[in-house]
Amino acid sequence: MSLTLQRIAEMVSGTVEGDPTYEVVEIRPLNSALESSLSFLSDSKYVQHLSDCKAGALLISADLAAQFAGNRIVVDNPYLAYAKVSKLFDPEPAPEVGIHPTAVVHPSVRLGVDVTVGAHAVIEAGTVLGDRVRIGANTVVGANVIIGADTCLYPNVTIYYGVEIGERCIFHSGCVIGSHGFGFANDKGVWNKITQVGNVVIKDDVEVGTNSTIDRGAIGSTVVGNGVKIDNLVQLGHNVEIGDHTAFASQVGVSGSTKIGSHCMIGGQTGFAGHLQIADGCVFTGQSMVTKSIPVxxxxxxGVPVQPSKEWRKWVARVRNLMDLQNKVKKLEKQMAGNSSD
Structure with a gap:
């Protein structure tokens, strides 16, 4: 597929500086772009690559545009422009609309128009699939599930019974939505399972990465708000609530009944204890351990940033000695207080 720079500029509200009829057929990084490629510069630290860049055109901000001699599309936010244009060059094959002959679809399932159900997929009783929903091969959708229009479940996704999913959502392979939360009552050393009678409610425009899991509510719902983005290998416990447009990097764990606000950014391997309240707009860097509510x-x-092993060992040794040092300081303070009273 080839696109003129003028068409791309119109799509991203940019201005062409160069030949508006010039055509590109792909998107590539600066260091591998060809004359047929569109590329982008979103960070000034990569300016040094412009002198060797062979791209046919570049998405670039006004303050850096003069540093590239070729065709340019000047935009306010090159990275956002790249995100919008990338959809036009998506190499993913279009699905074959219809029900594969090996799929198992219960007679009571309600199907919207142009639904796709892949090979060996299973759709259980009472489920509703909206228009243009795409169910990948070997995916299982349990009973009484609701899936909104234009939502895509890639192969090998599992959606448990009673889950509600909004429109334009994406679920990548291996993710599990609506499994039982980790709920047990201890009776004299024996764990008794608490039946998880709630469900999961996922709103519109949510994306869930590969092998991530979202547990159903013990009582009530686990709720994921509009526009939430969840990376691979993320775990959301039962009755967790996530505000709109919050994003999770890989390997985050959120314990049960914690509520995270809107527009938060959660770095990789961050862990949240249960029953916390996290304010809107919080940013947690990687490996943060959150044990108390964050109201602001x-x-x-x-997390502790990496450092050379020799320095790290010295740092650990100092930390181990802090208690002794504190006790010595307190002892000296008492001595000084006694001397001053004399």
Missing amino acids: SGMYSS
Whole structure:
């Protein structure tokens, strides 16, 4: 597929500086772009690559445009423009609309128009699939599930019974939605399972990465708000609530009944204890350990950045000695207080 720079500029509200009729057929990074490629520069630290860049055209901001001699589309936010244009060059094959002959679809299932159900998929009783829903091969959708229009479930996704999913959502292979939450009552050392009678409610425009899991509510719903983006290998416990447009990097774990606000950004391997309240707009850097509620938006950290092993060992040794040092300081303070009273 080839596109003129003028068409691309119109799509991203940009201005062409160069030949508006010039055509590109792909998107590539700066260091591998060809004359037939469109590329982008969103960070000034990569300006040094412009002198060797062979791209046919570049998405670039006004303050950096003069540093590239070729065709340019000048935009306010090159990275956002790249995101919009990338959809036009998507190489993913279009699905074959219809029900594969090996799929198992219960007679009571309600199907919208142009629904796709792949090979060996299973759709259980009472489920509703909206218009243009796409169910990948080997995916299982349990009973009484509701899936909104234009939502895509890639192969090998599992949606448990009673889950509600909005429109334009994406679920990548291996993710599990609506499995039982981790709920047990201890009786003299024996764990008794608490039946998880709630469900999961996922709103519109949510994306869930490969092998991520969202547990159903113990009582009531686990809720994921509009526009939430969840990376691979993320775990959301039962009755967790996530506000609109919050994003999770890989390997985040959120314990049961914690509520995270809107427009938060959660770095990789961050862990949340249960029953917390997190304010809107919080940013947690990677490996943060969140054990208390956060009532004020801001950036929070608790992970230890990497350093040379020799320095790290010295740091650990100093930390181990802090208690002894504190006791010595207290002892000296008492001595000084006694001397001053004399």
